[in-house]
Amino acid sequence: MSKNGMTEKETAAASTIGEAAKEAASRRMALFAQRHRFRPVEALPWIAAVAAFFVFPAYLALGAQILATILYALSLDLVLGYAGIVTLGHAAFFGTGAYAAGLMAAHGMGEPFAGLAVAALAAAVVGLISGSVILRANGLPLLMQTLMVATMLYELANKANSVTGGADGLQGMVVKPVFGHFRFDLYGRVAYLYCLGVLFVGWFIVRRIVHSPFGRSLTGIRENEARMHAIGTPVFRRRLIAYGISAALAGVAGALVAQTTQFVAVDALGFERSGNILIMLLLGGIGRLYGGFIGVPLYMIAQDQFAEIDPVYWYFWIGLLLVLVVIFARGGALGVAARLLQRRGGRP
Amino acid sequence: MSGETPVLETPVLETRSLRKSFGALTVASDIDFRLSHGARHALIGPNGAGKTSFVNLVTGVLQASGGAILLEGADITQLAQSDRVKRGIARTFQITALFRGLTVLENVTLAVSERMGMAGDLHRPAGNRRAIIEESFQLLDDLGLADDALRPLKELAYGRQRLVEIAVALGLKPKVLLLDEPAAGVPSGESGIIIETIERLPSSLALLIIEHDMDLVFRLAKRITVLVQGAVLVEGTPKEIASDARVREVYLGERSHA
Numbered sequence: 001m002s003k004n005g006m007t008e009k010e011t012a013a014a015s016t017i018g019e020a021a022k023e024a025a026s027r028r029m030a031l032f033a034q035r036h037r038f039r040p041v042e043a044l045p046w047i048a049a050v051a052a053f054f055v056f057p058a059y060l061a062l063g064a065q066i067l068a069t070i071l072y073a074l075s076l077d078l079v080l081g082y083a084g085i086v087t088l089g090h091a092a093f094f095g096t097g098a099y100a101a102g103l104m105a106a107h108g109m110g111e112p113f114a115g116l117a118v119a120a121l122a123a124a125v126v127g128l129i130s131g132s133v134i135l136r137a138n139g140l141p142l143l144m145q146t147l148m149v150a151t152m153l154y155e156l157a158n159k160a161n162s163v164t165g166g167a168d169g170l171q172g173m174v175v176k177p178v179f180g181h182f183r184f185d186l187y188g189r190v191a192y193l194y195c196l197g198v199l200f201v202g203w204f205i206v207r208r209i210v211h212s213p214f215g216r217s218l219t220g221i222r223e224n225e226a227r228m229h230a231i232g233t234p235v236f237r238r239r240l241i242a243y244g245i246s247a248a249l250a251g252v253a254g255a256l257v258a259q260t261t262q263f264v265a266v267d268a269l270g271f272e273r274s275g276n277i278l279i280m281l282l283l284g285g286i287g288r289l290y291g292g293f294i295g296v297p298l299y300m301i302a303q304d305q306f307a308e309i310d311p312v313y314w315y316f317w318i319g320l321l322l323v324l325v326v327i328f329a330r331g332g333a334l335g336v337a338a339r340l341l342q343r344r345g346g347r348p
Numbered sequence: 349m350s351g352e353t354p355v356l357e358t359p360v361l362e363t364r365s366l367r368k369s370f371g372a373l374t375v376a377s378d379i380d381f382r383l384s385h386g387a388r389h390a391l392i393g394p395n396g397a398g399k400t401s402f403v404n405l406v407t408g409v410l411q412a413s414g415g416a417i418l419l420e421g422a423d424i425t426q427l428a429q430s431d432r433v434k435r436g437i438a439r440t441f442q443i444t445a446l447f448r449g450l451t452v453l454e455n456v457t458l459a460v461s462e463r464m465g466m467a468g469d470l471h472r473p474a475g476n477r478r479a480i481i482e483e484s485f486q487l488l489d490d491l492g493l494a495d496d497a498l499r500p501l502k503e504l505a506y507g508r509q510r511l512v513e514i515a516v517a518l519g520l521k522p523k524v525l526l527l528d529e530p531a532a533g534v535p536s537g538e539s540g541i542i543i544e545t546i547e548r549l550p551s552s553l554a555l556l557i558i559e560h561d562m563d564l565v566f567r568l569a570k571r572i573t574v575l576v577q578g579a580v581l582v583e584g585t586p587k588e589i590a591s592d593a594r595v596r597e598v599y600l601g602e603r604s605h606a
Contacts, residue, residue: 025485025489025494028453028485028494028497028498029481029482029485031498032451032453032454032475032481032497032498033475033476033478033481034475035475036473036474036475036476037475208470208471208473209470211473211474211475212469212470212471212472212473212474213461213466213467213468213469213472213474213477213480214467214468214469214470215470215474216454216457216458216461216467216474217458217461217462217467217468219447219450220447220450220458223446223447223448223449223450224445224446224447224448226441226445227441227445227446227447227516228458229409229429229430230407230429230433230438230439230441230445231433231438231458231459231462231463231516231519231520232429232430232431232433232434232462232463232520233430233462233467234428234430235430238468
């Protein structure tokens, strides 16, 4: 023990220091390893969603649309917030899903879950095919190409009158009861719960992906693509897989809207559908998983209210809201909340 | 160039007549280069000599216009960058290229999980991969970065970021490590830590150091290759290079004194 000229006391002291350091290290590792654990605050949106069902029985139809749109925002967050894929054409997948489910229901195959599955598949195929062409680009060139894909699909749906109903929209959908039992009612109660259930599953999947090694590598690609290449990441393949999954989820969101409204307008593929969801996610916070849960209701309720107060210029007020968020609340509502929490936690 | 050292074994990394040109601009002209096992080899040359282009060619960022790149005797000239990494070639960057918004530990776990082939996994939470986290943490601990492990990378001083740069590359357990100006941008007072870190790297690892700083080169390198205008001017021991008239002329700027 006294080999290094240390007294017993010194050795003991050194080993305590060593142990303390080791303990600190393992505590640090544990902290790092627990980040995927479910935190109580994550239950909030679900409690709010269930509460809303009882508190606002008159608004359940709007509520169902909000829930479906949250799923759409979640799908966008996966590619934009995590993988850093900028897009102005996510409606391509929303609309593909809406038409897939719509066409099935209009042709006697109105089983809702089958509709969702086909919608997911169709949107994923569109995502993988278009992604394999456009995902080699980045930034502005990529943005323009996503816009182009969505525009092409929009024109295709617009022109294919005999199949999609063109500008008049797809009519004649007959959606069967959920689980063969719960018929979609006029008050939107079944629609609300149906959308809530599907959103929950979608959220579970995205949350799992985000915390998986795959999800972490997406974040790495967003942060520094060149370095990801240099550590041996097949960057293109990762991005393509993420894009396909996101497309499938957006397709499901589109299918939800189609099934619960029993109608598909060609707007489902339109530019506004791509742009608005970006704004909603921006309001809530990008790359935080819950941005859509805040931004979508905020936007849609604000839209509802502004339209009532100022039917002509309501879009102006939405724009003003966005400008204020960008100037004063960077990172959206969740960004502000995170900063406030940090400030409080940082106080001695 | 100097033929005194007989080559008995296959070099870990070799280029044969490696060429690269962009139109009329040639950044690599017939580079024959051999990196032996456990080498401490430096690649020097004036600005625009094609040093970083050489790194980019070897790692696969750039595709060669001609010639061959061999890793342990196997031709890797046509392989994609990610495949070359899996075969054992890692690099660091002249200008720190890390994941700025992520924690230091996460910077390293990305590399380690990629090496272990687990980074494509969509299911199990990354936090449950204890082997990856422990190995990454150990690596940081070895480089004296344990206390910074959970801090966001961007909060670190630049000198320490340079160490993370090396840690990320080491997480790939490479056979060949290309260090592109490892001390670039670091105040001279802090570059000592980086040199010490490089000195402590395992001798099984073959190092190619691209450097401007001559102190660093002569401290670390056992062999030096001088690159001028995309071509090898001379190769030899530090002593040979220091006394080579051509090197003095081209690189050390002796011409102006003549």
